Amino acid sequence: MVKLNTRNIKRENETAVGYLNNLDEGQTENMENGYSEVKVEGLNFFYGSKQALFNVDIMVEEKGVAALIGPSGCGKSTFLRVLNRMNDLIPGTRLEGRVTVHGEDIYDPATDVVKLRKKVGMVFQQPNPFPKSIFDNIAYGPRIDGQKNKAVLSEIVEESLKGAALWDEVKDRLHEPALALSGGQQQRLCIARALAVQPRILLMDEPTSAIDPIATQRIEDLIRDLCTDYTIIIVTHNMQQAARISDNTGFFLQGEMVEWGKTSQLFTKPEDQRTEDYITGRFG
Ligand SMILES: Nc1ncnc2c1ncn2[C@@H]1O[C@H](COP(=O)(O)OP(=O)(O)OP(=O)(O)O)[C@@H](O)[C@H]1O
């Protein structure tokens, strides 16, 4: 049993006790070392000469849902892509500052980006299944990892689909094309595909904006279920959605993180006038 050092726990006592009871050993070690799940310090981000993020600082605690809101073009997707180095794929981009995941500097030249992206999975706005069967979509990541055992792959596929609340709908058609699924099912398939490589963090960029309200509700329910096991960081244009599903919210404006805090507080008693203006619909 790891002895706890509670110095790093900034929650109120009551919450902290509940929180500590739920920690496993690895997590307590992280807390002893003072690690957050994700810590961003002094982040500036550039597309060529154009600066898209300005001096962003944020600490995301383990598990739960963090929502990022703000008007179009304010840098939400850019910020999300910083967290698993997806922007590396865009030529001419540059970053200043420090981004750590579990205390590890992910922009250190020694970082294994493939490993990082396994740990920090991503789900996009448009569901993007591969033109393969449902089974092969989910087994894709584990196979790349070298998993060849059919029984193990079947188990991973089943567990991942169960985790994404899709199993019951597809268990009898695993070898049919994933592209034959409905939009909402395709999005859950993409979540299952992300879960199959056992990430710790799931980044979601407007995951429900391309699907209907009933499918949206299913994904929102799923996000609330998943956040007991995973840290979820979600970009949403929908403030009601952020209020419904997130524990903490960050408000971006023109590349700046204007406010970051508890969702209940940010939507009822924002500290910054610009946040208040945005959430009351005065601009954006
Ligand atoms: N690949 C790119 N090359 C150059 N500039 C980019 C690129 N992607 C984004 N930008 C610019 O960076 C800024 C932030 O864009 P970003 O896509 O992060 O905003 P966003 O908050 O996600 O917007 P939306 O809500 O519309 O998705 C914008 O000014 C955008 O034009």
Ligand SMILES: [Mg+2]
């Ligand atoms: Mg975006």
